[in-house]
Amino acid sequence: MNNVNDALNNIDLTLLDTPLSEEKLKAEEVAHPPRILMLYGSLRERSYSRLTTEEAARLLTAMGAEVKIFNPSGLPLPDDAPETHPKVAELRELVLWSEGMVWCSPERHGAMTGIMKTQIDWIPLTSGAVRPSQGKTLAVMQVSGGSQSFNAVNQMRILGRWMRMITIPNQSSVAKAWAEFDEDGRMKPSSYYDRIVDVMEELMKFTLLTRGRSDYLTDRYSERKESAAQLSERVNQRSI
Numbered sequence: 001m002n003n004v005n006d007a008l009n010n011i012d013l014t015l016l017d018t019p020l021s022e023e024k025l026k027a028e029e030v031a032h033p034p035r036i037l038m039l040y041g042s043l044r045e046r047s048y049s050r051l052t053t054e055e056a057a058r059l060l061t062a063m064g065a066e067v068k069i070f071n072p073s074g075l076p077l078p079d080d081a082p083e084t085h086p087k088v089a090e091l092r093e094l095v096l097w098s099e100g101m102v103w104c105s106p107e108r109h110g111a112m113t114g115i116m117k118t119q120i121d122w123i124p125l126t127s128g129a130v131r132p133s134q135g136k137t138l139a140v141m142q143v144s145g146g147s148q149s150f151n152a153v154n155q156m157r158i159l160g161r162w163m164r165m166i167t168i169p170n171q172s173s174v175a176k177a178w179a180e181f182d183e184d185g186r187m188k189p190s191s192y193y194d195r196i197v198d199v200m201e202e203l204m205k206f207t208l209l210t211r212g213r214s215d216y217l218t219d220r221y222s223e224r225k226e227s228a229a230q231l232s233e234r235v236n237q238r239s240i
Contacts, residue, residue: 027212041105041116100137135214148175
């Protein structure tokens with residue numbers, strides 16, 4: 001490609017990550033097990049999103065992950081309490097600790113629940129120089145009281161992209177969730193259960209592949225360019 005029209009006149013070549021290669025994706029081995037944070041979207045005594053989350057947590061633990069489940073009870077509405085509120089601080093600390101997440105919500109009025117959205121809204125896009133959710137893996141699941149639907153998982157996928165997470169391709173949607181659990185709250189054998197196994201396996205694989213590399217994977221030319229421009233502006237201001 002020697003044509004003059006192939007010139008990249010709109011790019012700052014000093015900031016362009018080139019050439020891209022597998023060598024740049026190499027990372028030091030991480031010694032600890034994958035750290036997975038799980039969020040669910042209902043406070044009912046017999047919450048099927050919580051029971052589904054707990055079932056998935058057992059699978060992740062068996063696969064070698066370290067799992068923590070956040071209890072949303074007592075979490076205030078966004079902007080209705082300071083960031084120092086104990087439940088807000090607990091959630092944010094868990095997000096920083098995690099390397100991957102699972103979000104599981106019931107579908108209510110054709111959407112994820114307000115309880116689920118409240119938890120996500122309390123996770124800041126930036127905290128100083130840190131982007132708490134950026135580069136972390138994400139698996140999405142939903143439960144429904146009636147026929148199978150994908151409204152909640154579709155919404156959560158959009159939020160995961162907005163929060164710059166690596167959302168895995170697979171997902172779970174459990175229809176008529178009330179019929180899928182026994183009296184002890186354990187999930188019965190079914191294709192729904194098998195799908196959850198698939199999703200958790202995939203989440204573990206993507207987390208192992210990306211942790212230690214997430215900063216590089218989510219590094220963007222446009223932001224490097226903006227940062228360079230801001231630095232230049234600050235330097236120029238000091239010289240005035």
